[in-house]
Amino acid sequence: MRGEYKVPGGKLVAVDVEVTDGSLGRVAVSGDFFLEPDDALSRIDAALTGRPEDASVADLTAAVKAALRPIDTLVGFTPESVAVAVRRAVGRATGWHDHTFEVIHEDVPRAPAVNAALDQVLLEELAAGRRGPTLRFWEWVEPAVIIGSFQSLRNEVDLEAAGELGIDVVRRISGGGAMFMEAGNCITFSLVVPASLVDGLTFEQSYAFLDDWVIGALADVGVRASYSGLNDIASPAGKIAGAAQKRVVGGGVLHHVTMAYDIDAEKMTRVLRVGREKLSDKGTRSAAKRVDPVRSQTGRSRAEVIAAFDAHFRARYGCVDGALRPEEVARAEELVATKFGTPEWTARVP
CATH class of the missing domain: 3.30.930.10 (Bira Bifunctional Protein; Domain 2)
Structure with a gap:
């Protein structure tokens, strides 16, 4: 399943998700945002994998934030925007x-x-x-x-x-x-x-x-x-x-x-x-x-x-x-x- 969220004044965040037994079995975040260093993306994916399918935006946001280090820089998107895209991917939220x-x-x-x-x-x-x-x-x-x-x-x-x-x-x-x-x-x-x-x-x-x-x-x-x-x-x-x-x-x-x-x-x-x-x-x-x-x-x-x-x-x-x-x-x-x-x-x- 795929979900997208366009950050107002920012960039597009897309998330591809596979759900297995009520959990996020595979998560792949992508988009036209900017992120440094590169390995931060894989850490975000790993942090979301295994979360409950019905996890709230607050819970998903907390998971993404926990995976980020002080040196990580997100430009054009936020941990919250990733969480919203996940919710849309699993049908808990909708897009335009x-x-x-x-x-x-x-x-x-x-x-x-x-x-x-x-x-x-x-x-x-x-x-x-x-x-x-x-x-x-x-x-x-x-x-x-x-x-x-x-x-x-x-x-x-x-x-x-x-x-x-x-x-x-x-x-x-x-x-x-x-x-x-x-x-x-x-x-x-x-x-x-x-x-x-x-x-x-x-x-x-x-x-x-x-x-x-x-x-x-x-x-x-x-x-x-x-x-x-x-x-x-x-x-x-x-x-x-x-x-x-x-x-x-x-x-x-x-x-x-x-x-x-x-x-x-x-x-x-x-x-x-x-x-x-x-x-x-x-x-x-x-x-x-x-x-x-x-x-x-x-x-x-x-x-x-x-x-x-x-x-x-x-x-x-x-x-x-x-x-x-x-x-x-x-x-x-x-x-x-x-x-x-x-x-x-x-x-x-x-």
């Missing part, structure tokens, strides 16, 4: 190419609260085995502030200013920070995947791993970007996007990204109480200036950028056209009425 993704991009916009509810619905449907991995691009009309699951409403949002400007406030199920979203000025998409795809990865590693294709798609439209911190995507001109996650234990992972296409920074500072800090984080000091890293760096329309992202994802992974099912939409609308559209949920952290 083990799945076929549905890609959904509706022409009809939906209210921000419905979009937030759909994220929960699709995650639940995947965890229940009724839906496969899915990439969904959001479309909406009403301006909104989408706050993280654990943020304080009054500390994050000027509710009086939001009411004056007709801006909805919606709390999502994932953590992270507040997002100021106007139709046509942001690009937002959600990725729902099985937990097996991020098996063995830390939360920090999984963010970069699930957004590796985004860095490639940005390069396609002329933006040189990289991951910054835990969950931000940045370019030399400043922050471009932020990601957030929600996991269902033993089930699925929701990973969504909001990208600044052409933000009205002055309006954002009126609504978000931490607007000035966000502006600084995005590479501009003046509230009168628009935060537009994607528009200004690409010269393309929002629709063209989304099309490029869609094409890059489809070229990279196995995809089919997808659509929301009537029962999924109905469930989302029910959740808006009982959860996402209620004061109790929106102000659950006052």
